[in-house]
Amino acid sequence: MKNTFAISHSAQHTQATSPAVREHYARLAAGSRSFQPASHIAASQRGLSFGNLVSVNVYQNNMSELAYLLRMLKTISQTHRWITLIAPPSSFCLSLFTQAGISPQQIRIARATATHNPEALMKKALQSDTSAAVIAFGDIENFADANEDEGNATPCFVINGLPSRLH
Template identity: 30%
Template sequence: MNKLLGVSPRHPGLWQDIPSTSMGASSGNEITTMVTETQGRDEFTQISAQLSQLSQQGRWIVLISPPNIGYKQMLAAAGVRMDRILLVHAKDEVETLWAMEKALTSGTSSAVITWTNSLDARDTRRLQLVAKSARAAGIVIESASENTNAHLTTSTMNMQDSALSQTTLFAAVH
């Protein structure tokens, strides 16, 4: 047997070619941006049924810097397990994006929802890079009052509309 192994590593775990999807990472997760004029109330109502399904999986649903829009009542009415909600209050936009990045890549969350004023091109690019290694679905709810054509182009708005027209925003998370 020693002659068959040669100089290859002796631990059997090193021989196996384990794809990253079997270790909990899921590829193809996207971070969806929703522009809102209602502080995210309408958008949050749209996704609350999907959050209910995700809360039954036992992983965290992370809410970062939510405004006071009655999200607790919306979640309870949708049947979300309240013991699976993790609430994060960030002091500024930098900390908000850092918390979102960590929650998306930790492997303990099924969904991460962040409320923010606006994202510049650098922040948008940072989230695109995070999406490549994300293990959870991410949603950024941006305030429309801060987005007076600052960085949203027509193509960006069309991508957002197509993302909202899908049957579920969390299709890649299992």
């Protein structure tokens, strides 16, 4: 029997990130093969602009943004390109992705080293153009400079606040 997880749809969404995640999910669900930057109205209201980066905020009582991301990644993974995870927490487990229907053989994990910090790893993943999506973990501000190439169409997400119970 396939494991599933319940998501509360009554949870409050942040004004800045939920629309961006939903907009990108809607484009993919409609069959769009290209990833266009979302409207940066919400980010500009906060004084932040991060190109193609989409922040996915996960809270203990609000998992809807993560659910949208996982459904989007399942669709993206059908291109048979890598889903690249940048600097996931050390206790992170791939079961969250496999339960969403993403093959573990399509997931590539890049861990930070003394010579490559997470931002450098994201830049390298984007420059190699072998990833269907790049997902980093941490604060979006840490990855703001990693996605400077406006011509890059690879979807980039930064997961912030992943609860330890999901690792």
